[in-house]
Amino acid sequence: MGAHAAPFVRAPPPPTTTTTTLLNLLWLNLLLLVLFFSSTTVGDAESDANALIKFKSSLSNADALRSWNINNNNNDPKTMSPCSGNYGNWIGVLCSEGYIWGLQLENMALAGDIDVDSLLLLPHLRTISFMNNNFEGGLPDFKKLGSLKSLFLSHNHFSGQIPDDAFTGMGSLKKLYLSHNEFTGTIPSSVAHPNKLLELRLDGNRFTGAIPDLQQKDLKILNVSNNELEGPIPPTLAKLNPTSFSGNKDLCGKPLDLECKSPAVLSDPQKSSPMKIILIVICCLVALAAIIMVLIIYRRSSMTPQLGSSSSLKATGLPVPAAVVVAEQQQYGSSPDMSVSGNSKRGDQHGKLSFVRDDRQRFDLQDLLRASAEVLGSGNFGSSYKAVLMDGHAVVVKRFKHMNNCGREEFHEHMRRLGRLGHPNLLPLVAYYYRKEEKLLVFDYVHHGSLASHLHGNHSAEQPGLDWATRLKIVKGVARGLFYLHEELPSLIVPHGHLKSSNVLLNESMEPLLMDYTLVPVVNLERAQQIMVAYKSPEYAQQGRTTRKTDVWSLGILILEILTGKFPANYLIAQSGTDAAELTSWVDSIAKEDTARVFDKEMGTKNNNNNIDGHDQVGEMLKLLKIGVACCEEDAAKRWDLKEVLQKIEELN
């Protein structure tokens, strides 16, 4: 018997008085420790819950916060506490390891007072979003929350002058969104204080005066458009996009094409007043002409019958664009009901789309339905339509039919979570519409089509075959987008879940954009198991489970498809829930293939001798092939993790 097994077989010697005392002390300490920890966790949860209840009590319309309730009807201790680990039991509460780190109370028609003092009782709170509500009055005193990292207050009715020191001491603030409120007066100079500021949005208010001298080096997004600002743009902002400054009274300097007048001219009232009067008269005339034009256009459009209204307008519903009806009739043989009833209780009332992004122009379902539309295709979840809005902007509306097991709040929450994501290789969600039986998700239209069509479609001058450099760029972009999803969504087992070549779109510079990502939590499980790529993985086939490495496996299949130009066998049999064995043998056949024949001929093969970059192209292609095969390792435990895969892909030339 091994030495360390001895205590279990040999009876311990009778304890002496000293050992008994020591043992008792040890037990006491242990007990105290356990009591201390349990009391702090319970205590924390309790005080967090109380803080939130206090916060809620100052709101005047908090119907949406019904789940914020300590005396929960069913007395379920889990839902009586705001957090369980990383999961928020109460709506809009973002949790990490049992602590509240964020409040995301958007689109909830909230109004009343924002009681910042009660939020002070949440020591881990770092991000607050009250976007798209009905809050009014002056800016609450958020500077009390000195460790806040993000503050999103856009699309409310906050008004009045913001105190100049409103953001003093908020050294950790990275994102500040105050767009589309009714703030007046000058922009507080304290916005220049948070030196970590990355994003500042003040557009759509009535700020006057000059833009303060923002010195933040890392400022990535600044938008002060559509205010009443004037004067020179600080030189530190000269490299930003001119649209960030458009729609103001009298801004000048770079990046605008307007030179600033010399101070002498500006300060001489004698010289400037006649000029000003002439300008004001011209502006009034232009505004009058514009109003008349708008009225004429409005009258005309209201007299024109709506497209498709006769075929599908229901008592509470909305019409379908005629183009869609015709296209769908051709596709299905009959016209499916595309009308969307507006009988829900909240943000989606009256056919309203819920926007998850602040940087997009708003439109509603009516605009979509009035738009010229075309059916793009019919996927496994439903159909996708392209709609060109009145301003020429093209969007894609995707109908999802297999999400009806997902509750309203769960869905809203998930969509808001998707709305927070932002990466150059992710197709961003713009807006969504919730109805029990079907959901609409709105994305930007991407002109260059999908990777699948580039790899397997007919090639022409407009769409030539993809060369090696482009394929490598695509692989890198896909891996980066996927890694970002994994980093941002640590609590999800399969952050993408449906990675395949038809779900990778290409923009005009051939950068890949991932789409149909992060849908596993809202798609009905049965449907997900039938069609989603994650459920075709070897681990799901063998053990009935997916893991964090399941997306790595899908990436492997995609890499092999990109390199060989061959379509993975079992995707051809859509919806059949085929077993993973087919894909495994597809991978095996590629791994065993003669290297001279395995690569898609269309990408050409250059070696050291004729490659101007001095890179051995075939050598690099072989390295990527090895990475692809390694990602497809059947045993998930042995499979590389995504970080490792990304590192290896980034090393390729």
Ligand SMILES: Nc1ncnc2c1ncn2[C@@H]1O[C@H](COP(=O)(O)OP(=O)(O)OP(=O)(O)O)[C@@H](O)[C@H]1O
């Ligand atoms: N935002 C977009 N821009 C351009 N084309 C798009 C966009 N979204 C989808 N498409 C195209 O519309 C077609 C239908 O897409 P959809 O996502 O409905 O089906 P799928 O990707 O083929 O299958 P699945 O439902 O399994 O994802 C595809 O050809 C796709 O490339």
